[in-house]
Amino acid sequence: MTDWKTQTWFGHDIDAGQHRNTELEISESYSGRNIAIPLRVVRGVEPGPTVFVTGALHGDELNGTGAIRSFLADPEWGPVRGNVLMIPVLNVLGFERHSRYLPDRRDLNRCFPGNASGSMATRMAKVIFDEIVAKCDFGIDLHTAAVRRTNYPNVRCDFKNDECLRLATAFGAGVILDGRGPKGSFRREATAAGCPTIVVEGGEVWKVEPSVVDCMTRGIVNVLQELEMIDGEPEVPENQVKLKQTKWVRAERGGFMDMHVSPGTTVVKGQPLATNSSLVQEDQNRLEAPFDGIVIGMTTLPAVQPGEPVIHLGKLSSPKTVRRVEKQTQADEVQRTAQEHLSTNVQVVEPMD
Incomplete structure (x- = not known):
C-alpha cells in the first residue's frame, strides 16, 4: 500500500478521503456459507498512520460496539491524515449467540496470532491478524468486564513499551494499568508483532452504557489527535494514575x-x-x-x-x-x-x- 491516493482494502480500491463499508471473511458456517466481519475503512486525504479500533472481541461486550457505532453514524467523520479501520464486532460468532466465547467455547482472545491449520478459533485469529493487525501501525481494543461484573473505565498496556504507554496516556481514561496481557491475547500479540495496541475496559456485558461510551469516544479522538491524524489537542485529565x-x-x-x-x-x-x-x-x-x-x-x-x-x-x-x-x-x-x-x-x- 505504497500509493496513498488509492489503496486496496479487503478487495476494494478505496481512494484517499473515501469511506467504505466492507467485510472480512473469516470462516464458514455449518451450511457452508461465508462468515464475515462487517467493518468500515475510513481514509484521510493525507498520508499518515493506520489504526484499528475493535469492539466485541468477546461477543457479549458491547460498550465498544456502541462507541464505534457513534462514529459510524456520522458519515462525515474521519481522519485528515491516515486510515482508521472501525470494527464494531470482531467476534461475530460470539455476538450472534450473546456469548463471550465462540461456539466451541474457545476464547478468541487467547488464540492470537492464530494458526491457518488449527482449530476454528485459531484459524479466525490468523485471518484477523494477517488482514488487520499486520496492516496497521496502532490498535485500540475496546472491552467491558466479564459477566456479572462491572469495570470503572481504565486503559491497560505494557508500560515497558513507550508507544503503548503514549497511546494509553493520550486516551485519557484517568486510570492506566500495567500489563502485557495474557499469552495469546490480541493486544499482547499485536504489540509483539510491531503494532502497539492498548485495551480499554469499561462497564458491563450486554449493555451500551452512555457514560462508558463517552469515555471511549473521547479516548479514541484523543489517540487520533496524539497521532496527528485529526487536528486538535487531546483532552486528557491531569495526573492520570498509573497502577502496577x-x-x-x-x-x-x-x-x-x-x-x-x-x-x-x-x-x-x-x-x-x-x-x-x-x-x-x-x-x-x-x-x-x-x-x-x-x-x-x-x-x-x-x-x-x-x-x-x-x-x-x-x-x-x-x-x-x-x-x-x-x-x-x-x-x-x-x-x-x-x-x-x-x-x-x-x-x-x-x-x-
Whole structure:
C-alpha cells in the first residue's frame, strides 16, 4: 500500500478521503456459507498512520460496539491524515449467540496470532491478524468486564513499551494499568508483532452504557489527535494514575453482600468495602481494603460463596495519592459522570458500626 491516493482494502480500491463499508471473511458456517466481519475503512486525504479500533472481541461486550457505532453514524467523520479501520464486532460468532466465547467455547482472545491449520478459533485469529493487525501501525481494543461484573473505565498496556504507554496516556481514561496481557491475547500479540495496541475496559456485558461510551469516544479522538491524524489537542485529565499492582478482594463467607463502595471509589487501607451476612442478617463478615487504592472493578451479583471475587482494587501509593486521585476524578466531567452512573448499578450502603 505504497500509493496513498488509492489503496486496496479487503478487495476494494478505496481512494484517499473515501469511506467504505466492507467485510472480512473469516470462516464458514455449518451450511457452508461465508462468515464475515462487517467493518468500515475510513481514509484521510493525507498520508499518515493506520489504526484499528475493535469492539466485541468477546461477543457479549458491547460498550465498544456502541462507541464505534457513534462514529459510524456520522458519515462525515474521519481522519485528515491516515486510515482508521472501525470494527464494531470482531467476534461475530460470539455476538450472534450473546456469548463471550465462540461456539466451541474457545476464547478468541487467547488464540492470537492464530494458526491457518488449527482449530476454528485459531484459524479466525490468523485471518484477523494477517488482514488487520499486520496492516496497521496502532490498535485500540475496546472491552467491558466479564459477566456479572462491572469495570470503572481504565486503559491497560505494557508500560515497558513507550508507544503503548503514549497511546494509553493520550486516551485519557484517568486510570492506566500495567500489563502485557495474557499469552495469546490480541493486544499482547499485536504489540509483539510491531503494532502497539492498548485495551480499554469499561462497564458491563450486554449493555451500551452512555457514560462508558463517552469515555471511549473521547479516548479514541484523543489517540487520533496524539497521532496527528485529526487536528486538535487531546483532552486528557491531569495526573492520570498509573497502577502496577491490583488485587481481587474475595469473599471469606457465603451469603449476601452489602456494598460500601462503587466503581471508581478511592479507599484507604482498612476501609470497609462490603459486609457479608446471611439472608436474615446474621453472621456478619466484613471485607476491608488491604491497601490504599481505587475500585477498578467489582461484582454485580450480591450473593457470593467463599473465594468468589468481590472487589478489584488497584493499589495507590499513599493516602495522599488517594486524595489526589479523588480530586482528579471530580475535576474531569467524563470520569465523574462515569463514576456516578456506574454507582447506580450496585446498591451502596453505609457500613454498620
